[in-house]
Every structure is written in C-alpha cells, then in structure tokens.
Amino acid sequence: MTRLASLGLSGSGSSARNLPTNVRLDPSRTGREAEALDSNLRRLVIGQDEAIDQIVNIYQMQQTGLNPPGRPVGNFLFLGPTGTGKTRIVEAMAESLVGSPRAVVKIDCAEFQHSHEIAKLIGSPPGYLGHRETHPLLSQETINQHHTDRVKLSFILFDEIEKASDSLWNLLLGILDKATLTLGDNRKVDFSRAMIFMTSNLGASEMSSLLQPKLGFGLRRTDAVNPDALDEKTTEKISRSGVEAARKKFTPEFMNRLDKVVVFQPLGEKHPRPTARSFSSVRTRPRNSCFRKGSTPSTAPGT
Ligand SMILES: Nc1ncnc2c1ncn2[C@@H]1O[C@H](COP(=O)(O)OP(=O)(O)OP(=O)(O)O)[C@@H](O)[C@H]1O
Numbered sequence: 001m002t003r004l005a006s007l008g009l010s011g012s013g014s015s016a017r018n019l020p021t022n023v024r025l026d027p028s029r030t031g032r033e034a035e036a037l038d039s040n041l042r043r044l045v046i047g048q049d050e051a052i053d054q055i056v057n058i059y060q061m062q063q064t065g066l067n068p069p070g071r072p073v074g075n076f077l078f079l080g081p082t083g084t085g086k087t088r089i090v091e092a093m094a095e096s097l098v099g100s101p102r103a104v105v106k107i108d109c110a111e112f113q114h115s116h117e118i119a120k121l122i123g124s125p126p127g128y129l130g131h132r133e134t135h136p137l138l139s140q141e142t143i144n145q146h147h148t149d150r151v152k153l154s155f156i157l158f159d160e161i162e163k164a165s166d167s168l169w170n171l172l173l174g175i176l177d178k179a180t181l182t183l184g185d186n187r188k189v190d191f192s193r194a195m196i197f198m199t200s201n202l203g204a205s206e207m208s209s210l211l212q213p214k215l216g217f218g219l220r221r222t223d224a225v226n227p228d229a230l231d232e233k234t235t236e237k238i239s240r241s242g243v244e245a246a247r248k249k250f251t252p253e254f255m256n257r258l259d260k261v262v263v264f265q266p267l268g269e270k271h272p273r274p275t276a277r278s279f280s281s282v283r284t285r286p287r288n289s290c291f292r293k294g295s296t297p298s299t300a301p302g303t
Pocket residue numbers: 044045046047048080081082083084085086087088089199200201267274286287288289290291301302303
C-alpha cells in the first residue's frame with residue numbers, strides 16, 4: 001500500500017505509516033508528552049482538529065520508536081485557504097516541544113527558483129565562488145540547532161511547494177524518501193529526526209467557490225455559505241477538492257511519499273478567538289493576524 005493510499009481522502013483516519021512489526025513499544029514515553037503537545041496545540045491553534053490529531057499521532061509514534069528508520073519522522077502536506085493556521089500550527093508545535101516558534105526552518109519555495117538560489121540551501125560545490133562564505137540553510141548544524149536534551153526534533157517548513165523549481169523539487173523528494181540531502185560539498189544531512197511540513201494554497205479557489213457558490217451578477221451576501229454553518233458534507237467536499245487539486249498538480253511519486261495530507265478548513269465567527277493567554281508564550285506579535293477586529297479569518301493574508 002502506498003503512503004497516500006492509506007491516507008483516506010483528507011488524510012484522516014488510520015495511520016498512514018506502514019508500521020514495522022519488530023519494534024518494541026516504549027509505553028513510558030507515550031502518554032504525557034503527547035498529551036501535553038495535544039493540549040498546547042489546541043490552545044494555540046483554533047479549529048483545526050484534524051491537523052492537530054495527525055501531528056500528535058505521528059509525534060506519539062516517534063516517541064514510542066515506531067516510526068520507520070531512514071525516513072523523516074513525518075511528511076505532511078497542508079492545503080487550504082490562506083490565513084487558516086498552516087504555518088501557525090508548525091510554529092506552535094516547535095514552541096510546545098522546544099520552547100520557541102522560531103525553531104522552524106522555513107523555506108519559501110518561490111524564492112529558490114534558480115541554481116544559485118538553491119546554493120543558499122545546500123551551499124556551493126568546492127571551488128565555486130562563495131563556497132567558503134555560504135552557510136547552507138539546510139546543513140546538519142542548522143537543522144539541529146534547536147534540539148534540546150529532551151527533544152531531538154527539527155521542524156522544516158517548505159511553503160508554497162507548487163512554486164518549487166525542478167532542482168528544489170528533486171532535493172525535496174530525496175529528503176521525503178530517504179531523509180537525506182547531499183550538500184554542495186558532498187556532506188550528507190540526515191533528516192531522520194525532522195518533521196517535514198509542506199504547504200500549498202492549491203485548490204483554495206475551488207474551496208472558496210464551495211463556500212460562495214454563486215459568483216458573478218446576482219451574488220448576494222446571503223448566498224455564501226457561512227464557515228460557521230459548515231456541515232460534515234461541505235467540510236468533506238472542501239477536503240476532497242483540496243486533495244484532488246493536489247493530485248492533479250503533483251506527481252504520484254511525490255504524493256506517495258506523504259504520510260498525511262490535511263486540508264485546513266476556513267474559520268468562522270463561531271471559532272473562539274485566541275485569548276491573550278493563548279499567546280502569552282509567543283514573544284513576537286502575530287503578523288497579519290486573521291483575528292484582528294473587523295477582518296474575515298478565511299481571507300486574511302497569511303505569512
Ligand atoms: N487556526 C488558527 N489558530 C490560531 N491562529 C491562527 C489560525 N489561523 C490563522 N491564525 C493567525 O493568523 C496568522 C496567519 O496564519 P498562518 O500564517 O498560519 O496562515 P497560513 O494558513 O499559513 O496562510 P498562507 O497560506 O497564506 O501561508 C497566524 O500568525 C495566527 O496569528
């Protein structure tokens with residue numbers, strides 16, 4: 001069974017991992033840490049239970065030693081409209097586990113189109129101009145720099161992967177499959193203690209047309225489906241259109257390397273706003289918050 005095949009439509013349901021049978025569980029590590037992560041994520045991230053469940057599941061598997069060796073701890077694809085918490089949830093995980101939302105290594109795929117830009121990620125080969133000066137963003141030291149005595153996990157976020165160039169794409173496929181990256185100077189970087197998150201707004205327009213089915217002349221405000229009134233069927237349709245858009249755009253080779261595909265749902269007025277306490281441990285003020293008074297959460301600009 002491929003990794004994606006076990007995802008179900010929206011990545012929900014049973015675990016996507018082909019679990020090794022010869023690994024012994026360490027029950028002493030399953031409970032409290034995963035529970036703490038779960039409650040921290042629920043405090044910091046509003047209304048994305050599906051994503052939280054999937055993240056906690058994979059974290060729990062890593063804690064018990066069940067994740068397959070030679071692979072990243074988890075490969076996630078997050079789809080959904082802008083400003084729904086795709087980036088926030090990764091920062092919240094880092095904050096909860098290693099104490100800082102800044103522990104996330106963020107790669108905006110749109111910025112790495114040309115080979116000289118890829119060198120910012122992997123460094124230039126020896127002999128090339130700037131070989132000594134460039135410190136690759138994806139070196140082992142950089143990705144491990146926020147490891148703590150207790151938590152040896154790295155959080156790598158590839159934003160807007162649909163904009164990745166071919167060379168970045170190849171590099172990404174190698175990381176997702178073998179947890180390995182070869183730097184410009186041939187050193188290997190091991191991603192087997194990394195969680196890889198990829199985001200895309202693919203399918204977002206189809207999702208909004210499900211919420212606002214009657215576009216063009218004659219559109220009345222009341223025609224739009226209020227995100228608060230989303231029933232299970234509409235949520236399912238939104239998830240389906242996200243996954244379909246991803247399947248059309250990305251190769252099976254890529255989709256099969258994913259553990260979880262999660263479609264982030266539009267947020268509505270009924271979702272509780274984060275309280276001051278929710279953000280008390282976040283040092284920086286959230287940029288472009290979709291919870292500013294007067295703004296509509298599902299349409300607020302993201303990061
Ligand atoms: N579900 C949520 N829970 C808590 N805060 C949220 C949520 N969604 C958005 N926010 C707030 O809005 C800001 C922008 O959200 P975020 O950057 O996570 O959006 P995004 O889904 O990554 O969007 P984009 O696709 O544009 O990157 C966050 O910093 C956070 O303050």
